[in-house]
Amino acid sequence: MRVFIPRFLGALLYLIGLTLVGALGYTLIEGWRIHDALYMSVITITAVGYSEVLPLSETGRDFTMALLAAAITGIGVWFALITSFIV
Numbered sequence: 001m002r003v004f005i006p007r008f009l010g011a012l013l014y015l016i017g018l019t020l021v022g023a024l025g026y027t028l029i030e031g032w033r034i035h036d037a038l039y040m041s042v043i044t045i046t047a048v049g050y051s052e053v054l055p056l057s058e059t060g061r062d063f064t065m066a067l068l069a070a071a072i073t074g075i076g077v078w079f080a081l082i083t084s085f086i087v
Contacts, residue, residue: 022041029063
């Protein structure tokens, strides 16, 4: 239990930081309002794939692919930690 909590919090902080980096990226790359950028980050990171908030530029699509790759890794670690705690 003592080992689990710092690792879980680290993974959670990683995902929160990634969400903020994603929102900042969409704001800077696409010029979106922060609310739209944050929403796009959350649906990308959670791999919901609802659809783009607004049309993306080529640079925005590249940023989305990188954000998704980083997010899948982070969510995989988070789920692995939860699984190891349960088992």
